[in-house]
Amino acid sequence: MRKLYILLVCFLIGISTILHKNNTSSEEERLTIYASLMEEQAIKAVEEFEKETGIKTNFIRRSSGEILEKIRKEKENMKASVWYGGTADTFISAYEEGLIEPYKSPNSYMIPNEYKDENGIWTGIYIGYLGFIANERWLKENNIDMPNCWEDLLKPEFEGNIVLPNPSSSGTAYTIVATIVQLMGEEKGLEFLNKLDKQVVQYTKSGLTPGIVVGLGEAGIGVTFLNNVIRYEKEGYKNIEMVAPKDGTGYEIGAVAILKDAPNMNEAKKFVDWSLTKRAQELGKSVGSYQVLTNYKAASPKEPEFIKDINLIKYDFKWAGKNRKRLIKKFEDMRD
Structure with missing residues (x-):
């Protein structure tokens, strides 16, 4: 009887360990994103990213300034891993405060130099x-x-x-x-x-x-x-x-970046890699987003063509971010 009791305890401990590992694995695979682009686009992006990678992902939508304030408060215990969308100069401000982890995606070659930071602080996904x-x-x-x-x-x-x-x-x-x-x-x-x-x-x-x-x-x-x-x-x-x-x-150059000391770093890198692809960038127009796209292979929506020749200033993103x-x-x- 005593042997049976010991075997039963060992069995339950084993089951508990397996369940714990599975739960831990599930938690490690769940990615949280802070999104500053329109909500419908964030929903579509998360759905498609999950389908393609199997990584469970959720997002919180806020304006760029609100996200900057949020990650300032979370600096010692970052809740999200990726900042997706929003003006690049705000990302530069975040980096100056130690809130961004530079990452040069292997897919960044598809983004022209004028639409990305040379050190991987941010990479542009739309204009x-x-x-x-x-x-x-x-x-x-x-x-x-x-x-x-x-x-x-x-x-x-x-x-x-x-x-x-x-x-x-x-x-x-x-x-x-x-x-x-x-x-x-x-x-x-x-x-x-x-x-x-x-x-x-x-x-x-x-x-x-x-x-x-x-x-x-x-x-x-x-x-x-x-x-x-x-x-x-x-x-x-x-x-x-x-x-x-x-x-x-x-x-604006709408950007994507990884947050400093974020959880799920491997999954975060996978999302950034995915967000720079032709397929990911072209999702926006299916949900009413009409920005010009940065991936040179991606087909931008036809609707903004009439404004492509407007008089743009030489907008200095680095200066804007630092000031x-x-x-x-x-x-x-x-x-x-």
């Missing part, structure tokens, strides 16, 4: 151009012309009728701030932003929101990435029009 969106009905009812340059936004007729994203939470908004400062110089740029603040009726948490607010007629003018406007038109917001400022505009905290503080102090 988006800043521009203006207007409610066409509002313009006609008030007999107002579409703004065509940044200075036009300061005209009296736009007072209280402009909606912008908030630089504290939105990567799109910081791209606006950094564009103005690089275009006009810091002193004149901040002076312009101070004047523009008087015109703004609402600051939104996300860079996606101004287009929706304008499309609904709750504001006359917004500033956002123009690929978002294409999406809103296809979703039924027919009463909108868009333009890129003729005096020059900035742009992000300082410029946002100046912007916030200006508004107080």
Whole structure:
């Protein structure tokens, strides 16, 4: 009887060990991603990545500035492994604070040098151009012309009728701030932003929101990435029009990177490798994402072709990333 009892205990211990190993293996295989691109695209990416690799993956969607703040708080115990989408200059800010683990993917050869960091801090997966969106009905009812340059936004007729994203939470908004400062110089740029603040009726948490607010007629003018406007038109917001400022505009390189001291490093590298492929990048257009793609083999959506020849400034991502905290503080102090 005693021998039987000992055998039973050993058997149960063995089963427990096997179950523990299986659970540990399952936990090790589960990948968490912080995503700053549109939610539908993140859902599709996770679904397809799981199908192709068998790696269980979940994501949390936040604006770029919100993710930066989140990983600052999690620095000593990083919860996610990958940052997927969002403006590259915010990734540079994160790296400056010790929050990014450089990784040169073997697939990065498919991404032109101008769309990736030479040290593997971030790698670009899409490009988006800043521009203006207007409610066409509002313009006609008030007999107002579409703004065509940044200075036009300061005209009296736009007072209280402009909606912008908030630089504290939105990567799109910081791209606006950094564009103005690089275009006009810091002193004149901040002076312009101070004047523009008087015109703004609402600051939104996300860079996606101004287009929706304008499309609904709750504001006359917004500033956002123009690929978002294409999406809103296809979703039924027919009463909108868009333009890129003729005096020059900035742009984003949406990036992917691995977080410093992240769990599941091998799985994180597999996701970054996958995200740079032609197939992964082309998934976006199937769910209403119309950015220009960075993989030279990938076919970008046809819809943004009409904006490819806009007047782009020589946007300095490294400078923008390293000066992000300082410029946002100046912007916030200006508004107080």
